[in-house]
Structures are given as C-alpha cells and as structure tokens.
Amino acid sequence: MAGQGARLAVSGSNVEKLESFRASLGGDHVALACNLSDGAAVDQLVPQAVEALGQLDILINNAGVTRDNLLMRMKDEEFEEVIRINLEAAFRLMRAAARPMMKARFGRIISITSVVGVTGNPGQANYVASKAGLIGMTKAVAQELASRNITVNAVAPGFMASAMTDALNEQQREGILSRIPMGQMGSGEDIGAACVYLASKEGGYVTGQTLHVNGGMAMP
Numbered sequence: 601m602a603g604q605g606a607r608l609a610v611s612g613s614n615v616e617k618l619e620s621f622r623a624s625l626g627g628d629h630v631a632l633a634c635n636l637s638d639g640a641a642v643d644q645l646v647p648q649a650v651e652a653l654g655q656l657d658i659l660i661n662n663a664g665v666t667r668d669n670l671l672m673r674m675k676d677e678e679f680e681e682v683i684r685i686n687l688e689a690a691f692r693l694m695r696a697a698a699r700p701m702m703k704a705r706f707g708r709i710i711s712i713t714s715v716v717g718v719t720g721n722p723g724q725a726n727y728v729a730s731k732a733g734l735i736g737m738t739k740a741v742a743q744e745l746a747s748r749n750i751t752v753n754a755v756a757p758g759f760m761a762s763a764m765t766d767a768l769n770e771q772q773r774e775g776i777l778s779r780i781p782m783g784q785m786g787s788g789e790d791i792g793a794a795c796v797y798l799a800s801k802e803g804g805y806v807t808g809q810t811l812h813v814n815g816g817m818a819m820p
Contacts, residue, residue: 602627604796606658609649636663636689637681646696655704658799659697661690661711661734668723679726686730687737694741698750707750708799711738712791713810715758718820731756735810742808751807755794758814761785781816 608629612618615633622631630652634645650656664686667678701707717731742752759776794813797803
C-alpha cells in the first residue's frame with residue numbers, strides 16, 4: 601500500500617516491532633500501538649488514525665491469532681480470545697471506520713480471512729469460526745455501505761511462506777505442497793497485491809467478495 605503512495609497508520613501490540621516496521625517503510629507514516637483484545641482500546645484506534653492522517657480512506661483488518669486445540673480439549677478462554685481478536689476487533693474497527701467513510705462518501709474496507717474459513721480445518725474450530733465469521737460479516741456490511749460508495753471485501757490467503765512455515769520439517773512441507781496445484785507457497789506480497797487491487801479505482805465495482813489467494817489449493 602505504501603508503495604502505491606498511501607500514507608499508512610500501522611498498528612500492532614509490540615511497540616518495538618511496530619516502530620521498526622514503520623521506519624522501514626520510509627515516508628511520513630504513523631505507528632499506533634493497540635492491543636486488539638482490549639475493546640475500549642480498539643474503539644479508539646480509528647479516531648486516533650483519523651486524527652493522525654487527517655482522513656481515513658482504507659481500512660485493512662490484518663490481525664489474527666491462533667489457539668489451536670481439538671474441540672474436546674479446547675478451553676473457553678482459547679475460543680473466546682481468538683473470536684475477540686480475529687472477529688470482534690474487526691467488527692469494532694469496521695463500525696468506527698464506517699462513520700468517516702460515510703461522511704466522505706468513499707471508503708475501502710478489506711479483511712484478511714483464510715482459506716480454512718471456507719474449507720474448515722481440524723483442531724482450529726475457534727480460528728475457523730472467526731475467519732468464516734469475517735466472510736459473512738463482510739457480505740452484510742458490504743450491503744449496508746454500498747450506497748455510500750464504500751466497498752467491503754475479504755482476502756483469503758492459503759499457505760504463505762512465513763516464519764511459521766519456515767519451521768516445518770521437510771515431510772510437513774511436502775504434505776502441504778502436494779495440496780497446492782501451483783506447487784509452491786505464496787508470499788506476503790501476493791496478499792498485499794490483492795489488497796492494492798481491492799483498494800484501487802479499478803476494484804471499485806467489487807464488493808461483498810472474498811478473493812482467494814491460495815495457488816489453487818481451494819476453489820470455492
């Protein structure tokens with residue numbers, strides 16, 4: 601997004617990493633620390649961003665946590681924490697962003713969901729519920745805000761090369777790649793490109809959709 605000229609307000613809970621990322625972007629971006637498990641703090645994030653940037657054109661809900669466990673072993677707090685951060689925080693941010701976007705009669709809201717929100721995945725009932733919820737919420741909010749020239753979409757990554765997948769052993773890696781017709785994992789840049797498209801003028805007639813970026817792993 602920064603590479604396309606957007607001025608960003610980036611947010612995260614680790615202040616040191618957040619500042620380092622902001623600095624790596626160059627330009628006049630701002631960093632706003634926020635713990636997405638704290639509802640009151642989440643409610644203040646959009647007003648803080650509007651104050652820092654002067655306006656808010658694009659919201660990208662990109663935070664997510666996992667607390668994997670089998671259903672019979674999953675603790676209440678493991679379910680609640682994932683729903684609170686992955687789904688409730690996105691709801692709070694959408695609700696807050698809708699106000700300035702409606703006033704401006706323009707906006708782009710993009711949520712990062714997951715391929716498993718469509719396919720399911722054993723041991724992730726909480727995570728899958730949160731990501732499937734994002735897809736449904738995207739459709740509902742898209743219908744509410746379309747008349748104000750605000751599009752609401754989701755991007756569903758498959759397996760992406762990351763620190764998490766780097767830790768896989770060769771057998772695990774081969775098992776994953778065998779499920780991907782393109783035979784390779786994607787990258788963060790692939791997801792960024794999808795977000796750039798959905799935020800662009802060219803993507804202005806696309807709303808309520810989930811764009812799957814997964815190398816063919818799932819074709820819903």
